[in-house]
Amino acid sequence: MRIDLHTHSTASDGTQRPADVVASARAAGLDVVALTDHDTTAGWDEAATAAAAARIGLVRGMEVSCLRDGVSVHLLAYLFDPADPGLIGEIEHARSSRATRMDRMVDALAADGIPITVAAVRRHMSAGATMGRPHLADALVTAGVVADRREAFDRYLHDDSPYYVSHYAVDPARAVELVRAAGGVSVLAHPFSMNRRLRLTDALVADMIDAGLDGIEVHHRDHDDDGVARASSLARVHGLVPTGSSDYHGAGKPNRLGENTTDPDAFERLLERARAVQGKSGSGSGSPGWGSPGLPRLGEEQGAGSGVEMLWP
Ligand code: AMP
Ligand code: ZN
Ligand code: FE
Ligand code: FE
Numbered sequence: 001m002r003i004d005l006h007t008h009s010t011a012s013d014g015t016q017r018p019a020d021v022v023a024s025a026r027a028a029g030l031d032v033v034a035l036t037d038h039d040t041t042a043g044w045d046e047a048a049t050a051a052a053a054a055r056i057g058l059v060r061g062m063e064v065s066c067l068r069d070g071v072s073v074h075l076l077a078y079l080f081d082p083a084d085p086g087l088i089g090e091i092e093h094a095r096s097s098r099a100t101r102m103d104r105m106v107d108a109l110a111a112d113g114i115p116i117t118v119a120a121v122r123r124h125m126s127a128g129a130t131m132g133r134p135h136l137a138d139a140l141v142t143a144g145v146v147a148d149r150r151e152a153f154d155r156y157l158h159d160d161s162p163y164y165v166s167h168y169a170v171d172p173a174r175a176v177e178l179v180r181a182a183g184g185v186s187v188l189a190h191p192f193s194m195n196r197r198l199r200l201t202d203a204l205v206a207d208m209i210d211a212g213l214d215g216i217e218v219h220h221r222d223h224d225d226d227g228v229a230r231a232s233s234l235a236r237v238h239g240l241v242p243t244g245s246s247d248y249h250g251a252g253k254p255n256r257l258g259e260n261t262t263d264p265d266a267f268e269r270l271l272e273r274a275r276a277v278q279g280k281s282g283s284g285s286g287s288p289g290w291g292s293p294g295l296p297r298l299g300e301e302q303g304a305g306s307g308v309e310m311l312w313p
Pocket of ligand 3: 063074189190
């Protein structure tokens with residue numbers, strides 16, 4: 001059982017449509033894939049249809065952008081109600097702030113003579129996608145300023161660049177609470193990323209654990225050996241579910257599907273926690289109250305289009 005719980009599609013800054021991410025996951029020999037676009041669930045329906053056809057397990061997820069004291073934190077959220085008003089409110093706030101922030105980054109680059117416009121950036125996004133720096137990178141490639149996304153980040157778009165502008169994002173501990181209130185589970189994404197500008201403090205991680213954090217990404221290409229050791233020690237000490245994932249972005253990054261995977265036992269623990277949350281958050285009936293017949297057990301047969309969170313081969 002090969003499980004990859006972190007991928008992006010054109011619903012955010014990946015380069016493949018949701019259906020193609022799922023097809024690629026199947027081709028890569030994965031049994032389960034999660035779609036976790038930045039601050040949106042817009043890819044879920046297309047991915048679910050594709051997953052049913054390809055007979056691969058799909059976990060519906062999202063990578064929530066969070067910010068505290070200038071430190072950017074990414075939180076992977078899974079199996080939550082996509083219509084939950086609390087979570088949606090924060091996501092929408094971040095999405096509108098991402099648009100304003102893009103205007104400012106483009107203005108700053110243009111002021112230095114770099115030929116770029118917001119219209120050019122938008123040409124690299126699919127309709128309704130979460131706007132991010134990778135789309136700006138793509139526009140810089142098209143303008144002939146840089147060769148690829150990587151060079152765009154290295155020269156102009158990295159977090160310490162004079163052209164970098166942050167955007168509104170929810171507090172990370174609050175995000176953990178909101179995901180839980182929406183019936184989902186949360187996993188701290190790449191906490192010890194080597195290319196992160198500011199390190200996560202112990203106090204911040206402790207706050208997120210207190211808020212009900214369920215898991216922590218241990219195996220991720222942005223972690224060096226020390227990062228893996230620290231994340232796995234946090235998992236052990238605090239009873240967090242350790243995950244491993246690719247953070248696939250199609251052609252936008254070198255990350256390959258399945259290059260890191262999540263242990264089936266860990267995945268089962270994550271599902272177990274989702275069942276517990278949904279059992280508690282239901283309107284007394286033991287069901288989550290948003291049309292979900294409940295989570296399947298690992299290996300259980302699921303009918304296509306049944307509305308469940310996961311479809312099994
Ligand atoms: P944003 O959310 O708009 O601040 O942009 C962050 C996104 O940029 C993340 O999803 C990263 O995957 C992506 N990113 C960061 N560095 C690079 C890089 N060197 N090459 C390609 N994508 C990158
Ligand atoms: Zn991304
Ligand atoms: Fe991330
Ligand atoms: Fe990601």
